[in-house]
Amino acid sequence: xxxxxxxxxxxxxxxxxxxxxxxxxxxxxxxxxxxxxxxxxxxxxxxxxxxxxxxxxxxxxxxxxxxxxxxxxxxxxxxxxxxxxxxxxxxxxxxxxxxxxxxxxxxxxxxxxxxxxxxxxxxxxxxxxxxxxxxxxxxxxxxxxxxxxxxxxxxxxxxxxxxxxxxxxxxxxxxxxxxxxxxxxxxxxxxxxxxxxxxxxxxxxxxxxxxxxxxxxxxxxxxxxxxxxxxxxxxxxxxxxxxxxxxxxxxxxxxxxxxxxxxxxxxxxxxxxxxxxxxxxxxxxxxxxxxxxxxxxxxxxxxxxxxxxxxxxxxxxxxxxxxxxxxxxxxxxxxxxxxxxxxxxxxxxxxxxxxxxxxxxxxxxxxxxxxxxxxxxxxxxxxxxxxxxxxxxxxxxxxxxxxxxxxxxxxxxxxxxxxxxxxxxxxxx
Numbered sequence: 001x002x003x004x005x006x007x008x009x010x011x012x013x014x015x016x017x018x019x020x021x022x023x024x025x026x027x028x029x030x031x032x033x034x035x036x037x038x039x040x041x042x043x044x045x046x047x048x049x050x051x052x053x054x055x056x057x058x059x060x061x062x063x064x065x066x067x068x069x070x071x072x073x074x075x076x077x078x079x080x081x082x083x084x085x086x087x088x089x090x091x092x093x094x095x096x097x098x099x100x101x102x103x104x105x106x107x108x109x110x111x112x113x114x115x116x117x118x119x120x121x122x123x124x125x126x127x128x129x130x131x132x133x134x135x136x137x138x139x140x141x142x143x144x145x146x147x148x149x150x151x152x153x154x155x156x157x158x159x160x161x162x163x164x165x166x167x168x169x170x171x172x173x174x175x176x177x178x179x180x181x182x183x184x185x186x187x188x189x190x191x192x193x194x195x196x197x198x199x200x201x202x203x204x205x206x207x208x209x210x211x212x213x214x215x216x217x218x219x220x221x222x223x224x225x226x227x228x229x230x231x232x233x234x235x236x237x238x239x240x241x242x243x244x245x246x247x248x249x250x251x252x253x254x255x256x257x258x259x260x261x262x263x264x265x266x267x268x269x270x271x272x273x274x275x276x277x278x279x280x281x282x283x284x285x286x287x288x289x290x291x292x293x294x295x296x297x298x299x300x301x302x303x304x305x306x307x308x309x310x311x312x313x314x315x316x317x318x319x320x321x322x323x324x325x326x327x328x329x330x331x332x333x334x335x336x337x338x339x340x341x342x343x344x345x346x347x348x349x350x351x352x353x354x355x356x357x358x359x360x361x362x363x364x365x366x367x368x369x370x371x372x373x374x375x376x377x378x379x380x381x382x383x384x385x386x387x388x389x390x391x392x393x394x395x396x397x398x399x400x401x402x403x404x405x406x407x408x409x410x411x412x413x414x415x416x417x418x419x420x421x422x423x424x425x426x427x428x429x
Contacts, residue, residue: 029055204241
């Protein structure tokens with residue numbers, strides 16, 4: 001049991017060392033992106049605002065230790081080298097479960113559960129596709145025309161299913177699903193705009209981004225701001241797709257808002273879109289905001305980010321993505337822990353030095369030993385030289401489970417641990 005708790009404490013410390021800095025950094029970035037989105041909503045096209053929101057997903061895929069001179073955090077003063085004295089808890093208190101370990105246990109309980117929930121919802125989509133039927137020849141012909149217009153080479157099937165609104169799903173094998181009676185209630189131009197909308201999601205790679213959002217939401221479920229940010233990302237995505245549809249519709253673009261309202265009216269009282277589907281009227285979307293966005297701005301001339309927009313996004317990425325302080329070139333801090341808060345005044349006729357490498361290899365008096373050999377050597381030394389002292393040296397990257405096992409072995413053999421030194425290898429800029 002003690003070994004299990006010690007391993008959990010070690011893993012929890014490493015997990016918290018990544019999760020907590022990422023929580024803080026992503027929260028700062030989300031707050032900044034919300035402010036930028038609010039300030040630019042009426043002046044900047046949704047396509048560019050959506051590209052800016054993508055920086056959040058990139059940030060969540062990068063280590064929080066990333067530091068670059070382009071970031072303000074890089075130039076913040078960092079901690080100077082020094083020595084800190086702390087007391088190592090007695091053996092009786094060592095197995096206590098640390099808060100970081102509790103955090104890890106909770107994460108391990110929630111994240112897999114959310115993953116299973118996502119898989120269950122996706123299975124619902126698979127069942128929905130299996131129960132669907134092929135769309136009429138007129139709808140398939142119209143889809144083929146829209147596909148050629150958007151320059152999509154892949155043939156994407158369209159089928160009728162029991163859903164509330166048109167949608168597209170399938171990252172590897174995309175398929176468009178429409179309500180069974182949709183074609184009977186929409187005119188040719190209206191149906192064309194609906195199909196253009198779903199094909200635009202595929203052309204823009206939104207299916208892949210949506211899956212990345214789901215995965216990152218599962219990993220970082222403990223960040224409440226991320227749930228709000230994902231909703232804003234989906235809202236900006238729908239507005240960006242609307243802009244692409246307006247560009248492709250040309251002279252018929254003014255009728256697009258009326259089509260959105262008509263599709264929404266037809267979908268009243270029907271099942272909501274399931275996870276894994278991306279539709280023209282996804283649940284939780286602000287249809288009113290989308291229509292107001294279309295009506296309050298001139299019709300877009302392009303749906304691309306453009307060279308200037310891309311340059312602005314890349315420049316912003318260099319500033320906001322790296323948030324770690326630079327590392328000093330001076331010697332790194334050393335943490336020295338004593339076995340007791342009281343000084344050891346007992347005799348110290350002999351002293352041994354034990355070193356643990358980053359990989360967890362153990363060296364006793366410059367001789368490589370296994371953990372079992374170490375236990376035997378310590379017991380023999382304790383009997384032959386009762387007043388022998390032990391100094392343990394390790395790197396900050398050393399597996400803490402190995403350190404705890406070495407400390408336990410020393411205590412079990414009644415060897416007096418003088419100090420435990422944890423050093424970090426100095427880094428250069």
